[in-house]
Amino acid sequence: MLKINKLADYGLVVMSCLAQQTRPLNARGVTELTHLSLPTVKKVLKLLARAGLLVSVRGAQGGYALARTPELISLSCVLVALDGELSITDCSQAAGLCMVEHFCGIRHNWKMINQLFQKILNDITLADMLKPKMKLNVCLPETVS
Amino acid sequence: MLKINKLADYGLVVMSCLAQQTRPLNARGVTELTHLSLPTVKKVLKLLARAGLLVSVRGAQGGYALARTPELISLSCVLVALDGELSITDCSQAAGLCMVEHFCGIRHNWKMINQLFQKILNDITLADMLKPKMKLNVCLPETVS
DNA sequence: TTAAAATGGGACTATTTTAGTACTCATTAA
DNA sequence: TTAATGAGTACTAAAATAGTCCCATTTTAA
Ligand code: FES
Ligand code: FES
Numbered sequence: 051m052l053k054i055n056k057l058a059d060y061g062l063v064v065m066s067c068l069a070q071q072t073r074p075l076n077a078r079g080v081t082e083l084t085h086l087s088l089p090t091v092k093k094v095l096k097l098l099a100r101a102g103l104l105v106s107v108r109g110a111q112g113g114y115a116l117a118r119t120p121e122l123i124s125l126s127c128v129l130v131a132l133d134g135e136l137s138i139t140d141c142s143q144a145a146g147l148c149m150v151e152h153f154c155g156i157r158h159n160w161k162m163i164n165q166l167f168q169k170i171l172n173d174i175t176l177a178d179m180l181k182p183k184m185k186l187n188v189c190l191p192e193t194v195s
Numbered sequence: 196m197l198k199i200n201k202l203a204d205y206g207l208v209v210m211s212c213l214a215q216q217t218r219p220l221n222a223r224g225v226t227e228l229t230h231l232s233l234p235t236v237k238k239v240l241k242l243l244a245r246a247g248l249l250v251s252v253r254g255a256q257g258g259y260a261l262a263r264t265p266e267l268i269s270l271s272c273v274l275v276a277l278d279g280e281l282s283i284t285d286c287s288q289a290a291g292l293c294m295v296e297h298f299c300g301i302r303h304n305w306k307m308i309n310q311l312f313q314k315i316l317n318d319i320t321l322a323d324m325l326k327p328k329m330k331l332n333v334c335l336p337e338t339v340s
Numbered sequence: 341t342t343a344a345a346a347t348g349g350g351a352c353t354a355t356t357t358t359a360g361t362a363c364t365c366a367t368t369a370a
Numbered sequence: 371t372t373a374a375t376g377a378g379t380a381c382t383a384a385a386a387t388a389g390t391c392c393c394a395t396t397t398t399a400a
Contacts, residue, residue, distance in 0.1 A: 051278035052197045052312065055358065059284045066301055076375065089361050096377065109368025110374040133196035139204045156211055159329040166315065166331055167197065174308070184304040186311055200387065221346065234390050241348065254397025255345040 058133035060086055061094045065128055066180055068104065069120045074113030094132065101131035120177035129171065136171065138164050203278040205231055206239045210273055211325055213249065214265045219258030239277065246276035265322035274316065281316065283309050 067083050068075060077095055081088045095114050098104045103123060104114045116123065130136070142160040178184045212228050213220060222240055226233045240259050243249045248268060249259045261268065275281070287305040323329045 051199050051203060051274055052281050052283060053285075054196050054283055056285070057359080058196065059286070062301060063299060087360080090359080093360080099376085106376060108366080108376050111369060112375050129196055136197050138197060138199055140198075140201070141204070154208060155327075156207060156324050158327070159324050162329055162331055163315075163319070167312065170308075170311065179301050179304050182300075182303070184307055186307055202388075232389075235388080238389080251347060253347045253395080256398065257346050
């Protein structure tokens with residue numbers, strides 16, 4: 051449960067690959083470094099560029115580079131770009147998606163959990179993911195109301 | 196992203212419904228209280244019973260009841276029963292599922308995040324979910340190694 | 341003893357989502 | 371001018387999900 055789709059997973063691999071480059075890298079280059087298939091890499095790169103996380107340089111000698119430094123790229127925004135907003139249940143995000151909404155006493159609590167997870171993913175940056183052993187500093191009793 | 200499947204969602208609704216009963220309730224009774232469809236309710240009840248979260252009483256006047264008090268039922272075990280183990284990415288749980296495992300520098304960090312989420316869902320109980328406004332007390336810098 | 345009420349287990353189908361691929365157009369450096 | 375490269379879009383195949391149905395087993399109650 052709670053799986054992100056593969057595209058999002060690959061997306062993070064690609065992002066961390068590009069974070070280690072000093073100049074734009076093209077799709078083939080990413081393929082060689084990550085061992086992911088070329089069509090998949092292309093798809094991921096396009097989506098990330100469209101989301102504004104990568105800048106693309108067209109034409110010969112073109113390629114992709116991070117739009118910001120890894121410290122300013124949250125895990126959350128990468129995942130959202132490739133796998134949509136975080137919503138643990140259909141009902142925890144928008145209204146009207148769940149048929150038992152009116153009879154359900156747990157919707158509010160799902161929303162709280164959803165917010166907590168969102169905050170966690172927001173606080174982790176690409177730079178953190180690049181570290182061999184990331185530190186997770188989670189201490190958010192104030193998230194709760 | 197990070198959605199649990201509908202069965203798991205319904206499962207929690209059913210569990211919270213049963214938590215408010217004083218005697219075993221049959222599938223039809225659950226349907227009436229939750230407004231979920233009967234076949235779906237039956238499926239969920241069977242899965243929860245098999246997982247040991249509910250005890251079933253067969254025969255006339257039979258039905259289902261919680262196997263333990265709500266304080267002793269974690270959100271985690273309900274979700275696992277209906278939607279499998281928590282694993283954000285294929286690679287964060289077991290080895291050998293991801294084709295780029297050998298070239299991937301972020302696998303360890305995914306595992307950390309996975310553990311954190313697991314701990315959060317473990318610490319929330321069914322009793323918490325029944326409260327109108329749950330308190331989330333997350334403060335686990337020691338989870339990290 | 342019998343009939344009715346209920347769960348248990350499993351199989352099945354339609355739908356939706358996901359993964360992966362292919363093709364054409366636009367842009368740019370050399 | 372030309373070759374390299376990204377942008378956009380459409381498509382197919384495979385997998386997961388949701389929802390339904392059927393029949394055997396068990397137990398209560400008439
Ligand atoms: S299960 Fe959908 S609103 Fe509660
Ligand atoms: S993406 Fe699978 S091991 Fe890292």
